[in-house]
Amino acid sequence: GPYRGVSGSQFFKVTIDLKNKGAGGPSRDEEVSNGSFAWDVCELTNNYYYDKRLTYIVSGKNGKVTVYYTPFRDAIQARVEVQLVDGGGQDPVDVQGSLVAQYSNYDYSTEEQKKYYRTVLFSKASRVNVRSNIPLSRSVVAVPTAGSLKIEANMSSANNNREIAKGTAVFPPQLNGRITKDIAGKDGRVRVTVTWCPQISE
Numbered sequence: 001g002p003y004r005g006v007s008g009s010q011f012f013k014v015t016i017d018l019k020n021k022g023a024g025g026p027s028r029d030e031e032v033s034n035g036s037f038a039w040d041v042c043e044l045t046n047n048y049y050y051d052k053r054l055t056y057i058v059s060g061k062n063g064k065v066t067v068y069y070t071p072f073r074d075a076i077q078a079r080v081e082v083q084l085v086d087g088g089g090q091d092p093v094d095v096q097g098s099l100v101a102q103y104s105n106y107d108y109s110t111e112e113q114k115k116y117y118r119t120v121l122f123s124k125a126s127r128v129n130v131r132s133n134i135p136l137s138r139s140v141v142a143v144p145t146a147g148s149l150k151i152e153a154n155m156s157s158a159n160n161n162r163e164i165a166k167g168t169a170v171f172p173p174q175l176n177g178r179i180t181k182d183i184a185g186k187d188g189r190v191r192v193t194v195t196w197c198p199q200i201s202e
Contacts, residue, residue: 001110005115009049010146011038011039011040011041011042012039013036013037013038013039014036014037014038014056014067015035015036015087016033016035016036016058016065016067017033017034018031018034018060018063018065019032020032020034020062020063020199023123026202028069028196030061030062031060031062032058032060032062032063032064032065033058033059033060033064033065034058034061034065035058035059036058036174037056037058037061037067039071044172045187048161049071049144050071050072050073051070051071051072051073051144052070052071053068053070053113053117054068054069054071055067055069055078056069057060061113063144065158068116070117070163072142072144073144074144074145074146075143075144075145076142076143076173076174076175076195076197076198077140077141077142077143077196078140078141078142078143078149078171078173078194078195078197079139079140079194079197080101080121080136080139080141080151080192080193081136081139081192081193081195082099082121082122082133082135082136082153082190082191082192082193082195083131083132083133083134083190084128084129084130084131084132084133084164084188084190085130085131085182085188085189085190085191086130086187086188086189087128087130087157087164087188088157088160088162088163088164088185088187088188089187090127090130090157090159090160090162091130092127092128092129092130093127093128093129093130093157093159093164094125094126094127094157094159095125095126095127095134095148095155095156095157095164096125096155096156096158096159097122097123097153097154097155097159097164097165097169098120098122098123098152098153098154098155098158099120099121099122099123099136099151099152099153099154099155100118100119100120100121100151100152101118101119101121101130101141101148101149101150101151101152102118102119102152103143103144103147103148103149103150103166104147104148104149104150104170105115105140105146105147105148106143106147119141120137120138121137121138121139121151122134122135122136122137122155123137124137138185142153142186143171143173144173145162146171147167147173148154148170148171148172149170149171149173149194150168150169150170150171151168151169151171151183151192151194152167152168153165153167153168153169153183153190153192154166154167155185155188155190156162156185157187157188162185162186162187162188163186163187163188164184164185164187164189164190165184165185165188165189165190166183166184166185166186166189167183167184168183168193169181169182169183169186171194173196174196175196175198176196176197176198177195177196178193178194178195178196179194179196180193180194185202
């Protein structure tokens with residue numbers, strides 16, 4: 001994922017160029033989606049869409065993609081790190097499962113909301129040593145100041161299917177500093193550290 005948040009207080013543009021790789025090299029690639037959309041803070045109509053779940057379809061010659069996003073009116077950037085504290089007697093551990101980020105002030109009662117409006121931090125199995133950080137697919141998230149960041153873990157060992165971490169840690173937003181909380185399972189434990197940055201990078 002991106003190494004920092006994107007500020008909604010200025011103009012930004014998202015460009016999609018997605019291809020289906022062909023067997024005969026780049027010249028045989030098939031265009032799936034090609035296009036862009038923009039956010040301009042000077043557009044008065046955009047004021048209505050802050051803090052709402054939005055979608056945008058970007059089409060191509062042979063398909064399309066749907067972009068799901070939420071522009072926050074007031075947000076803080078959070079950097080997430082997750083350390084394997086207890087591997088249930090194993091070291092290293094082939095960690096599998098999921099780790100997702102969501103917000104306390106949004107509803108996730110439908111499958112669409114769970115699938116598209118949560119941030120997946122971990123979903124690919126990885127071999128991790130005890131007391132080492134678990135590699136995340138994304139480590140930076142924007143957190144609305146009106147709600148808390150919730151990190152939900154459902155992780156186990158691929159070696160013997162022992163439960164390493166299952167539960168949720170809640171992090172109320174702060175202007176700066178660092179908060180650490182543990183999420184335990186029947187046979188293990190992970191430690192989640194959130195470092196707050198007072199301003200989304202311009």
